[in-house]
Structure formats: structure tokens, C-alpha cells
Amino acid sequence: MRPVLIAACLLLLAPITDSWWASGSAVILDPRMVCKKNRRSRGRLAHICRNETGLLKEISRGVTLGATECAHQFRHRRWNCTTQRRSMRKILMRDTRETGFVNAITAAGVTYAITRACTAGSLLECSCEKGVPKPRRGRTQTPQPPAPTQTEQWQWGGCSDNVRFGLQKSREFMDSRYRKRSDIKTMIKLHNHNAGRLAIKNNMKVDCKCHGLSGSCTLRTCWWRMPTFREVGDRLRDKFEGAAKVISSNDGDSFMPESPNIKRPGKKDIIYSEESPDFCGPNMKTGSLGTEGRQCNISSAGTDSCDQLCCRRGYIQTSIKEAENCNCQFKWCCEVICKTCYVKRDIQTCL
Structure with a gap:
């Protein structure tokens, strides 16, 4: 695991204070540092730090997973999700759409890694889900697998991905310290964390295995599984493309679109409050490294042209x-x- 990758994205987990936004925080090289800085705290975060050391390992893997996917999704753009420490720190101190994507993909990575560890039996705190999955909130029926033929039967079984546990622990570790704050930066951070998790939760798939003699499929066992993390990254990149700029509402406890002509962003959307720099030239105030020396594609009409x-x-x-x-x-x-x-x-x- 490369420390720089972890350092870049774990700034997301640093405590938010006015002085932190003003001067930047020390780079956190490991999630355990979050526990050391909050060892006198109480609540779910403290419980994870003291009693769930295996979970911290999966959180580290999730952060690296998110950073790697970020670098893939932005490899052909002016800002390429650099792992250069000083640059990423400046990016995360702002509130641009790039910041929103990093927050979302990191929350998704942590959720994904924890859920995958549950299915693999790597965590004592959880296991895979067996039997009939519960319907999502707002639905009255459990989603069904593909319709069998007249000679086939199916049943829920196997080992479904325990995404509920992954979502819960991701929220507890990444969000708990921000819940009592209502400033615009915190509201946007929590919203984008949730958007990243929903990119997994809302795209769970049904997988089935056939049982029968001589290759027949007289019985199918079906279970839930997560989408691939590349699919998660692709969906969040699409949300980045359509990200909405927001401002604080008059009540001070919510946000609204900057323009009254823009539709209010949904829970799955990425939001931001600051315009991005053009990232053309180096600028350490904004975290831009510039594009000099980058390879481009003369035959492309896209972002890598x-x-x-x-x-x-x-x-x-x-x-x-x-x-x-x-x-x-x-x-x-x-x-x-x-x-x-x-x-x-x-x-x-x-x-």
C-alpha cells in the first residue's frame, strides 16, 4: 500500500476546524492516526478505534482503492487526481467539483472494501448475508432474480454482499465527527460522501448459479453482489460531469442551487461551491501542477486532445x-x- 495514496485521500478524514481550513492539516499517513487524534473521544468512532482493529485495515484498503480509481478516471484530464501530497492537500482544502469527486470515491472505496471483507469472512464483526434480502427503503417488495422458465425453480441463498454493514461502518468512521456542524463545506462533504455510497447501494445486482444433472438448470440459487468498483467509478465520473454548484440556504442548515433555474441536486449527485481552476499552469495556491510535459492525443477530440x-x-x-x-x-x-x-x-x- 503506497503511503502517498493514503495520505492524499485521508485528508478527508481529518477533523474540520476553522484553523484547519485556514492553514491546512498535517498529512495523515494512516487511518490509525485518526484514532490517535481522537483517542479521548466517545461514540461510534471511538468504539471502532478501540475495538475493531481489523476494520481499520479494511478502511485503509478502501482509501487506496478510491485513490487508484480516481487516478484512472482522471488520467486523461488536466487535473489527473495526482498523488502529489502538497497538491492534493490544496485540492481538499477547497470545495470544487474535483474535491467532491475525491470525497465521493473515497467513501465508496471504504464501503466497498468493508463489504468485500465481510463476504470473504475477513472481519469478525460481520459476515455475508444469507437468505432472502430485505427490500430497500421505500420498496414494499424484494427485487426478484431473472424470471426462470417453466421447468426451473429458484431460491435465495448463497452469500450475498453485506452492503448494509459496509454503509454503516463507512458512515460511522467518515461522518461522525461532522454531524454537529452545519456550515456549507461540511454539508457538501457529507452529501458527497453519501453520493459515493449510493453509487454502490443503488446498483447492487442479482447473481445466480444453476444446479442440476448434466448441466441442466432445474434449480437456481441467487444472491446479491456489488457492482465492480470500475462501474462505481464510471457512475461517479458521470455525476462529476453533471455536478451542481450550490450555496447555503437562508436557514443556514441546508443548501440550494446557485441558480434558481437549476434543478435541486438529488442524493446521488455530486455538488460543490467553488469554481475549479483551469489547471493549465502550476499554482500551489490551488493545487494545480499544470500540464507541461503531459502526453496528449493528437487524434482525440476529448479531454486528452x-x-x-x-x-x-x-x-x-x-x-x-x-x-x-x-x-x-x-x-x-x-x-x-x-x-x-x-x-x-x-x-x-x-x-
Whole structure:
């Protein structure tokens, strides 16, 4: 586990105080540091810190999982979810849509890792869910697996992912210290945490296994499983694209869209209150590292295009030779013999 990845996203878990927002916090390299800083506290967070050491290990894995997925989703953008410590700290001190995505994907990663550990039997505090799953809140019926044929029967069984436990522990560890605050930054942070968790909860799938003689499917056993974390990242990236800018409401305890013409964001949406910098040039006040030296794609029309990524500064093109297997032949028996060919490839680098 790379400490820098953990450090970048675990700033999300640092206690919020006025002085923290003003001067930044010390980088937290491990979730256990959260426990050390709050060892005199009470409540669910203190209980986790004192009695659920296995859970802390899964939380660390979840933070790394979220950071890795963030880097994948933004690999072709001006801001590429850098793990550079000073830059990420500045990003997290602001309240841009990038901050919102990091908060959401980290909460999702923690939920995912804890739930997966329950299913694998790695935590003493929980196990997988067996039997008929409970319907989601607001639903009167349990979702059904795909309809069987007239000769098939099915039943709930197997080992369903215990997402309820993952959601609960993620909230207890990540949200509990912020519950008594109602400033706009805290409200946005908690909202985006929840949006990340809902990207898992609302997209659970039914998986089934056939039972029967000679490959028949006379009986199917079905259970709940989580989507892949790549699917979770894809959904949250879509929410990032449509993120809504909000302001504090007059009551001081809620938020509303900045423009009255914009629909109020739902629970699954990512929200923010500050405009993002353009990330074209280095600026340590905003956490921007700039895009000089980044590789761009001359044939792309997306965020990785040379116009977009290089901020219209231009690029230089160089040629490199890459080795690859070619003229492969199958030799009886049983070997594949290939020659090595060198292919010329042009790469573009932002000025």
C-alpha cells in the first residue's frame, strides 16, 4: 500500500476546524492516526478505534482503492487526481467539483472494501448475508432474480454482499465527527460522501448459479453482489460531469442551487461551491501542477486532445521505437515462437 495514496485521500478524514481550513492539516499517513487524534473521544468512532482493529485495515484498503480509481478516471484530464501530497492537500482544502469527486470515491472505496471483507469472512464483526434480502427503503417488495422458465425453480441463498454493514461502518468512521456542524463545506462533504455510497447501494445486482444433472438448470440459487468498483467509478465520473454548484440556504442548515433555474441536486449527485481552476499552469495556491510535459492525443477530440490538455500552448512530437511480438508460429507440440519487431510510434508532449 503506497503511503502517498493514503495520505492524499485521508485528508478527508481529518477533523474540520476553522484553523484547519485556514492553514491546512498535517498529512495523515494512516487511518490509525485518526484514532490517535481522537483517542479521548466517545461514540461510534471511538468504539471502532478501540475495538475493531481489523476494520481499520479494511478502511485503509478502501482509501487506496478510491485513490487508484480516481487516478484512472482522471488520467486523461488536466487535473489527473495526482498523488502529489502538497497538491492534493490544496485540492481538499477547497470545495470544487474535483474535491467532491475525491470525497465521493473515497467513501465508496471504504464501503466497498468493508463489504468485500465481510463476504470473504475477513472481519469478525460481520459476515455475508444469507437468505432472502430485505427490500430497500421505500420498496414494499424484494427485487426478484431473472424470471426462470417453466421447468426451473429458484431460491435465495448463497452469500450475498453485506452492503448494509459496509454503509454503516463507512458512515460511522467518515461522518461522525461532522454531524454537529452545519456550515456549507461540511454539508457538501457529507452529501458527497453519501453520493459515493449510493453509487454502490443503488446498483447492487442479482447473481445466480444453476444446479442440476448434466448441466441442466432445474434449480437456481441467487444472491446479491456489488457492482465492480470500475462501474462505481464510471457512475461517479458521470455525476462529476453533471455536478451542481450550490450555496447555503437562508436557514443556514441546508443548501440550494446557485441558480434558481437549476434543478435541486438529488442524493446521488455530486455538488460543490467553488469554481475549479483551469489547471493549465502550476499554482500551489490551488493545487494545480499544470500540464507541461503531459502526453496528449493528437487524434482525440476529448479531454486528452492536445488542444484541451495543452491549453492551446502547443506540443512537441517525438518518435520512439517499441518492441512487440510478430510473425508468431505454432510449433508442434506445444510452443509458440515469435520474432521481435520494432514499431515506430509518434508521441505528443505538451509544451
